[in-house]
Amino acid sequence: xxxxxxxxxxxxxxxxxxxxxxxxxxxxxxxxxxxxxxxxxxxxxxxxxxxxxxxxxxxxx
Amino acid sequence: xxxxxxxxxxxxxxxxxxxxxxxxxxxxxxxxxxxxxxxxxxxxxxxxxxxxxxxxxxxxx
Amino acid sequence: xxxxxxxxxxxxxxxxxxxxxxxxxxxxxxxxxxxxxxxxxxxxxxxxxxxxxxxxxxxxx
Amino acid sequence: xxxxxxxxxxxxxxxxxxxxxxxxxxxxxxxxxxxxxxxxxxxxxxxxxxxxxxxxxxxxx
Amino acid sequence: xxxxxxxxxxxxxxxxxxxxxxxxxxxxxxxxxxxxxxxxxxxxxxxxxxxxxxxxxxxxx
Amino acid sequence: xxxxxxxxxxxxxxxxxxxxxxxxxxxxxxxxxxxxxxxxxxxxxxxxxxxxxxxxxxxxx
Numbered sequence: 001x002x003x004x005x006x007x008x009x010x011x012x013x014x015x016x017x018x019x020x021x022x023x024x025x026x027x028x029x030x031x032x033x034x035x036x037x038x039x040x041x042x043x044x045x046x047x048x049x050x051x052x053x054x055x056x057x058x059x060x061x
Numbered sequence: 062x063x064x065x066x067x068x069x070x071x072x073x074x075x076x077x078x079x080x081x082x083x084x085x086x087x088x089x090x091x092x093x094x095x096x097x098x099x100x101x102x103x104x105x106x107x108x109x110x111x112x113x114x115x116x117x118x119x120x121x122x
Numbered sequence: 123x124x125x126x127x128x129x130x131x132x133x134x135x136x137x138x139x140x141x142x143x144x145x146x147x148x149x150x151x152x153x154x155x156x157x158x159x160x161x162x163x164x165x166x167x168x169x170x171x172x173x174x175x176x177x178x179x180x181x182x183x
Numbered sequence: 184x185x186x187x188x189x190x191x192x193x194x195x196x197x198x199x200x201x202x203x204x205x206x207x208x209x210x211x212x213x214x215x216x217x218x219x220x221x222x223x224x225x226x227x228x229x230x231x232x233x234x235x236x237x238x239x240x241x242x243x244x
Numbered sequence: 245x246x247x248x249x250x251x252x253x254x255x256x257x258x259x260x261x262x263x264x265x266x267x268x269x270x271x272x273x274x275x276x277x278x279x280x281x282x283x284x285x286x287x288x289x290x291x292x293x294x295x296x297x298x299x300x301x302x303x304x305x
Numbered sequence: 306x307x308x309x310x311x312x313x314x315x316x317x318x319x320x321x322x323x324x325x326x327x328x329x330x331x332x333x334x335x336x337x338x339x340x341x342x343x344x345x346x347x348x349x350x351x352x353x354x355x356x357x358x359x360x361x362x363x364x365x366x
Contacts (some may be wrong), residue, residue: 008307012337019336025116027328032321036115043111050226054219055208063130077154084149086238092141093134097237104233147360158359165355172287176280177269185252195276206271214263215256294348298341299330
């Protein structure tokens with residue numbers, strides 16, 4: 001039942017995303033004792049123009 | 062004022078989305094007594110590569 | 123796999139929330155053809171001080 | 184540490200988004216006394232078909 | 245129609261939250277040309293134990 | 306810059322949450338090559354009455 005959303009800037013390849021999902025699921029299952037089949041992960045990619053820190057977008061740095 | 066987000070894998074057509082929004086708005090209005098005009102619904106589509114359950118993405122099943 | 127978040131101001135009772143979840147699940151299942159067991163709903167309650175429209179919070183109206 | 188998500192219908196140009204991010208960061212920093220470098224803003228654009236109010240999508244109005 | 249979520253660590257007082265909501269609404273309205281009455285803001289407070297940066301929670305620093 | 310939200314039913318203790326945050330940060334950093342200091346994690350706890358699967362809330366099972 002943990003529902004996880006990972007927002008990150010676009011650009012990772014398919015192997016990285018597969019590994020991300022596998023290892024984050026493992027880490028959650030191990031630390032909070034949740035069966036893996038109950039863990040949902042959603043990846044949300046952002047464009048550099050849509051992410052800002054300190055008032056400056058990643059595309060403007 | 063209920064603000065609803067529905068995340069689902071892409072692939073539904075326009076008629077399905079229109080019906081989804083109409084009927085979910087009705088269901089909320091009826092059950093929690095909120096005027097329809099106060100209900101906001103946002104649909105967010107995910108690619109199969111970006112949704113995982115049990116550590117395996119929908120695109121890898 | 124639809125993952126639904128419903129944010130609303132606190133104050134509904136348990137029966138209303140149960141009905142909300144049942145009927146929204148039905149509406150989604152029917153309109154986008156998703157098996158009910160794949161539908162997850164999360165209710166998130168807000169205090170009136172934490173919800174604003176038009177720059178004015180519900181608690182200040 | 185404030186993490187801000189702004190969901191809006193697509194169509195704003197790059198200058199508008201840059202200004203949006205700059206001025207919202209300023210407004211938050213000023214009102215809740217957070218250092219700007221701690222403020223993260225994510226813009227999420229929606230298609231008109233994916234946003235509804237009162238049960239009617241923006242694309243159907 | 246912009247829907248804004250601001251997640252921040254708990255501890256701000258009511259005046260700060262009122263000013264936050266007023267000034268962020270103004271900043272959005274001005275920069276992306278949205279009527280104020282279409283702007284919704286939701287504040288979500290986090291406990292220090294529930295926010296982490298660099299793998300360390302705010303409560304452990 | 307990955308921003309991660311983990312929604313789960315309340316009830317984990319402080320040690321579990323600390324381990325959760327540490328290990329998920331490690332897993333993300335390792336798989337998508339992000340510096341740890343850029344990774345933000347937010348834990349959001351839900352009551353059993355506010356989480357439903359298949360139209361039935363965890364509190365009604």
